[in-house]
Amino acid sequence: MQTISFRDLFDHIGTQRMTFSKRAEALSGEEVELRGYLAAMHSDERQITLAGEPGVCPDCADKPVAYVHLPGFSPGGDLFRPQAVRLKGRLSYGFAAVAEGYATFLRLENASVATGLKPGLLSGKRK
Numbered sequence: 271m272q273t274i275s276f277r278d279l280f281d282h283i284g285t286q287r288m289t290f291s292k293r294a295e296a297l298s299g300e301e302v303e304l305r306g307y308l309a310a311m312h313s314d315e316r317q318i319t320l321a322g323e324p325g326v327c328p329d330c331a332d333k334p335v336a337y338v339h340l341p342g343f344s345p346g347g348d349l350f351r352p353q354a355v356r357l358k359g360r361l362s363y364g365f366a367a368v369a370e371g372y373a374t375f376l377r378l379e380n381a382s383v384a385t386g387l388k389p390g391l392l393s394g395k396r397k
Contacts, residue, residue: 279293294376295363307353318340320340343357359381
């Protein structure tokens with residue numbers, strides 16, 4: 271399993287020119303561990319994501335946000351905490367529709383908590 275960062279998956283993070291990196295495609299199918307911040311999409315709260323920075327919303331940010339979808343992932347409780355988490359799973363790159371009924375381009379499939387979530391930490395208020 272490789273530990274990767276959002277810089278491995280995206281070029282030009284933080285700019286309007288942000289794109290998926292060639293490495294994202296090369297890592298597709300690999301088991302990886304990725305650190306980020308849990309968030310749900312405003313358009314459909316079943317769409318759980320792992321974002322590269324805290325407090326960002328992929329739906330309403332004024333610039334592109336580095337994030338991966340987490341199909342089927344449900345940590346339970348309130349997941350809008352500023353604490354970083356490490357998730358592990360199989361990286362999947364390329365257009366696909368997921369079971370929850372939405373389309374994605376970059377996913378961490380079968381995601382599970384590697385480190386960072388402790389009992390009771392997901393009980394705060396949504397920001």
